[in-house]
Amino acid sequence: MYYQITNLKQNCLVYIQHLQNIKRSIFAFLFCLPTSLLALILFLLLFYNGFTVFYVHLPFPSNPQPEPANFSQANLAGNSLKKLPSSVMYAVKEDTPPVILKTLLPLLQNPAISMTPINHSVVFKPKKTHRYKAVKRMLRSGDNSKQFSTRIRDFFGNHGCKVRFFMTWISSLNSFGDRELFAIESLFKSHPNACLVIVSNSMDSESGGLVLKPFFDKGFKLIAIKPDFDHIFKDTHAEKWFNGLKKGNVSPGEVSLGQNMSNLLRLALLYKFGGIYMDADVIVLKRLTKLRNAIGAQTIDLETGNWSRLNNAVLIFDKKHPLLFKFIEEFALTFNGDKWGHNGPYLVSRVVSRVNGRPEFNFTVLPPSAFYPVNWSRIRSLFRGPRDEFHSKWLHKKLEQIKSESFAVHLWNKQSRKIEVESGSIINQIMLDCCVLCNSSSSSL
Template sequence: MQLFITKRKNCNNKSMFDHRVLKHAMISIISLIIFSAIFFLIHVDTIIQHDDDSLHHPSSSSSSSSKGIIPQKSKESQTEIKLEAGVVRSTTTLTVSHIALNSLQEGNHREVEIMDNDDDEERGNTLLVAPINVSESERISWFRGKMHEFKILKSDKLAREFHGRVLGFFGNNNGCEGQFFMTWISPATSFGSRELLSVQSVFKVHPKACLVILSRSLDSVRGYRVLKPVLDLGFKVQAITPDLSFLFKGTPAEYWFHQLRKGKKDPGEIPLFQNLSNLIRLSVLYKYGGVYLDTDFILLKPFTGLRNCIGAQSMDLGQKHWTRLNNAVLVFDMNHPLLLRFIKEFALTFDGNKWGHNGPYLVSRVVSKLGRKSGFNFTILPPMAFYPVDWNKIDGLFRKPKTRSESKWVEAKLVQLTGESYGVHLWNKQSGRLVIEEGSILGKLVSHHCVICKTLL
């Protein structure tokens, strides 16, 4: 108090309002006002965005959120959605059939959970590759140190909703005419037009099918935006975070997975995600039954009538016997004994250092060992069914014809494919960087088997 009085006396010795003091004071006040206004606008915009996202991100309905079951279609609930500043919106009015309307608190909690989940995948997948040219013990040590970054190995809250969400999606009066599965263990941002074409081809051929994509990264706001063009057309596709502990439980892979999570298994030099995808597809068909497709497979005609079958990748034409099978397309009933044999082979012979050992070569080994053993009841389809073009010749589908004879070959090949093949495997590992040229075989196939064609070429 005394200090204040002393300062006041000193001020009286000068002009009460020095113009320099006033000038600085006015500048400070104006700056403060501008800063406050900007802060207020940003804060309000953030609240609006969070509120809007809580209405439009994919999650469980309030009536079934504990099980993660997708809500039934609601004709009364409608909303407008646009893509603006990262917020899901649209200028057209849509029936909310694939979007759950949670409260603001539930929505924000769920969004943070799945956005964190997506970010983890974005940061981790490209880094989680074991070092090469090291010993097995060194690789296991590396894996133990990185274990916490392998989010797919965790059975967290989101993963534990898996079974309920799958049952709710395929049931729940969804009118599914065929159960289809894909896996995606890469970041959501890498799910591009080629993969979206594969999804579209499913619905072009089976408009009332239901497709589950087992993916932690696509089970997110970002993943929802990737699939939104297909959802907006009313097709039934849902990305669901898999629970590997549940999928492998009660199978020969259960103990193998338990040892892997304890850091007692060598993951190998090949990315573990790739080998896990080989096991996931077997396990999900064993648990639920249906059709598994790789995301680089284009359907050309309905799978109606196909049951318990696997495709040959190559054949000995002289002997008329297959020489290699492939697991990019699998069609099996639930609990089929051949699937159990595949899973057992995976657990007993896993080798993460040999490409294809736990995938195409695995199914070939098992079927070869079975020979003519009865009780398995399955069919091996010729290469023309799923693999009409081998991996080392796939580039021919992407090139436009340059001569009259090449044009005739393209037309003849199109007739053959559309007549004899259920689909075409594009061998993305080989063709991922190829451009689909106008007038090429694939260009013509795309134009006839896409539902959002403008986004693909």
């Protein structure tokens, strides 16, 4: 009996020991299970990560992606690119997206996209396409202007043009309005025997002739001529720059190419012929013939009294003046079509700051009152009529100051074009003094 009890007790202990072993095994399994799953997941992620990286960079064969209806591989590699102007091709290179770091490659949802050719017609926005078409037209404009040299030589020779004025007009004929016409009026009011050359594609037309007819009828000497860029830029640094633009080696940039071409044209015209250049929104108040080799400051440093920025809206220089040579050289070497003013006011400021004081450059920097008596931010004040007695006195004093100190007034067209001329304003008084036709509507100036 004792033996049976002892045997049963031993069996129970063995059974309990087995249960404890099973329990420990279960807990050990449960404890290890999450780590195994995590390891498995990490292994799968690492495998997927390595697969995606090699899939992007190694030339594994892949299924072709569906193409849009207007996409053609043949056109992309062949004829469609030949039809685009070279400047467009250069812009495509400039717009290439930045390189994606390898550490970011696993985040791509569809690695095969990187292997798909770019459809250039989709990349360009309609606005950019329109701008490059305008560039193409501008570059081709010289094809129809080969008579430029003959016409301008005959014009100067037949009229004995001792005083030569130049304007450039790169906009449409419709935008040549009362303000531009009054600028011409003021020019001939102060210089009745001067000759004016308007370099413009739109103005050199039958319709442009009708716009200028009132001046022809008055006997004033002026002509509108399409520019021959090749002839005007020949034998200057501008020649190489322009050839690069035509070949697509120079990017026209985001700023209007017409504006930058105007910046260059005025320099080249004065360098080739000598004379006075003025923007079409500059009102001439008195004779400029006493000035020689002069450029005007736009702003001055109030602490030092020295100029802080020049402007190129009015330029007066002799033929082949060395400063003009430096201006053109700077344009060609540092052209940037993405920064407003870089090739215009900032350009002349950069060059003059470098050559100022050197004896071989003989020129004068005039104070802001000469051509820019009011800065662009305050131009509206010249168009306003008197509000009260105090304002009326200020207007009278300002007008007398302008008449005394200024040769011309730059109207800063972009800021003031839509501002109406109010009765009794400074501009209203200037119009009464400077008109020769005197039939323009002051409200639309």
